[in-house]
Amino acid sequence: MDDRFIMKVDRKETHTNKYINWRSNVPRLVILGAMKTLIFRAYELCTLTEDWEEALDFLKDAFIANDCPVKVVDRVFGKYIIIFHTNIDQLRQNQS
Numbered sequence: 001m002d003d004r005f006i007m008k009v010d011r012k013e014t015h016t017n018k019y020i021n022w023r024s025n026v027p028r029l030v031i032l033g034a035m036k037t038l039i040f041r042a043y044e045l046c047t048l049t050e051d052w053e054e055a056l057d058f059l060k061d062a063f064i065a066n067d068c069p070v071k072v073v074d075r076v077f078g079k080y081i082i083i084f085h086t087n088i089d090q091l092r093q094n095q096s
Contacts, residue, residue: 008051009042011058022067032076035063039080056081 019038020031042055056077063073 004047006047008046008048009055017062017065019062019066022069031068032072035059035068035073035076036080039077039084043084
């Protein structure tokens with residue numbers, strides 16, 4: 001057995017999945033910033049890749065349910081997933 005902590009994003013059963021609605025009177029940059037922040041949070045908290053992917057799927061569904069266009073969600077998530085995977089690969093190379 002591995003002697004390390006396994007961490008992931010945890011949400012209470014009472015979590016409402018409500019984030020800033022795309023149609024609200026809020027600048028788009030604020031909504032995009034919320035997406036990026038939550039993606040980064042999942043990246044920082046999840047130890048296992050499958051937990052990170054689960055957290056991202058949850059967030060995608062939540063933002064789409066809050067009227068964010070699917071194209072926008074896919075673009076933002078796609079961009080930041082590439083950035084984080086690149087950072088992980090660079091970190092692993094530096095540790096070798």
